[in-house]
Amino acid sequence: MEKFLFHVVIDKRLCEVYEREETHKFGEWNGKPNNWWVKWINHFDDNGTEEIDWIPWVDCCTNRLSWEITISIGNRLVYKNDYDIRCSGSVLIKCNTKPVYWFGASNIEYAFARAQYLIHVMNEHPFSFVNPESEIGRKIWYHNQPGIVSGLSLDSGDIYIKHDGDGGFDMKHVYDEKDEVSDWQGQETIRDDVLSPSIWWFRK
Numbered sequence: 001m002e003k004f005l006f007h008v009v010i011d012k013r014l015c016e017v018y019e020r021e022e023t024h025k026f027g028e029w030n031g032k033p034n035n036w037w038v039k040w041i042n043h044f045d046d047n048g049t050e051e052i053d054w055i056p057w058v059d060c061c062t063n064r065l066s067w068e069i070t071i072s073i074g075n076r077l078v079y080k081n082d083y084d085i086r087c088s089g090s091v092l093i094k095c096n097t098k099p100v101y102w103f104g105a106s107n108i109e110y111a112f113a114r115a116q117y118l119i120h121v122m123n124e125h126p127f128s129f130v131n132p133e134s135e136i137g138r139k140i141w142y143h144n145q146p147g148i149v150s151g152l153s154l155d156s157g158d159i160y161i162k163h164d165g166d167g168g169f170d171m172k173h174v175y176d177e178k179d180e181v182s183d184w185q186g187q188e189t190i191r192d193d194v195l196s197p198s199i200w201w202f203r204k
Contacts, residue, residue, distance in 0.1 A: 003029075005036065007130070008057070009066035009097055013096050015039060017057050024056035032059045048158070065130065067119055068094040071111045091115050092155070095122070099155040100129045101194070118195075125192060126201040133158075141200035147167055150189060162189045 003019040016039045036057040041050050063148030073089040087106035092099060093115060101118060105111035122129045138149045142161050147169075151160035163169050169190055171182035192198065196203040 006064060008038065008062070008064060009096050010038065010040075012097070020054070022054070026056045026058045030058050030060050038110045055191075068098055069112075069115045069119075070094075071105070071108065071115070073106065073108050073111065084170070092137065093118060093122075097131045098132065100132065103157060121195065125195070138201075139164065139203040141203050142169065143171065143188070143198050144200075153191065154194065157195070158191050159192055159194045160189055160191050163187075 001021060001123075005017045005019055008015055008017055018037055018039055019036055020034070020037050022037070022188065023034040024037070025034070036059065038055040038057045040053040040055050042053060043051055054178075070092045070093075071089070074087075075085050076088040077086045078086055089104065089106040089111060091103050091105050091111045091114070094100040100122065102179040103114065103118075105114065128134055132152055132154055136151065140147050140149060140161065146164035148164050149159055150162040151164050153159065168186040168188045169184060171185040171190075
């Protein structure tokens with residue numbers, strides 16, 4: 001019997017780790033599970049059948065999560081009555097090859113520092129950045145109102161939240177101090193940053 005455990009990235013390929021009846025010495029020698037194996041698919045034969053190698057996985061000196069940071073820093077041309085050149089930039093963070101967060105940054109030092117901080121945050125966050133699709137349908141509180149995660153747009157760092165009840169979200173109180181009304185007032189589905197402090201993730 002083979003039991004799926006988790007995904008890992010090896011040579012830029014997303015692979016599956018399984019628990020199997022067969023054991024290996026590498027785990028025993030390192031005091032780790034000795035029956036965890038990576039399912040390595042070499043290729044498909046002429047009949048379309050997978051040719052598989054089972055490679056021992058040792059849960060030390062390896063990375064369960066593979067993080068990737070793409071930073072683009074440059075300039076852009078803006079025209080408003082006259083031409084103006086302004087700095088620009090962005091950062092895309094991937095976890096196990098999947099985009100999980102994006103933010104704007106026009107300073108390289110800030111981009112590196114914030115990306116490092118956000119990876120630390122995401123490692124401890126209740127949202128599963130390892131398997132984001134599993135969060136769709138999750139019950140949450142949004143501005144103290146019941147909501148459900150209804151979609152993902154993590155390549156821009158956002159999620160969609162649907163109001164869990166009659167009508168839409170009451171957003172009047174959000175901008176009370178400024179005497180403004182949110183663009184999302186009355187909407188049944190809104191879009192917000194996945195790391196927004198307005199989201200409480202523990203609704204039963």
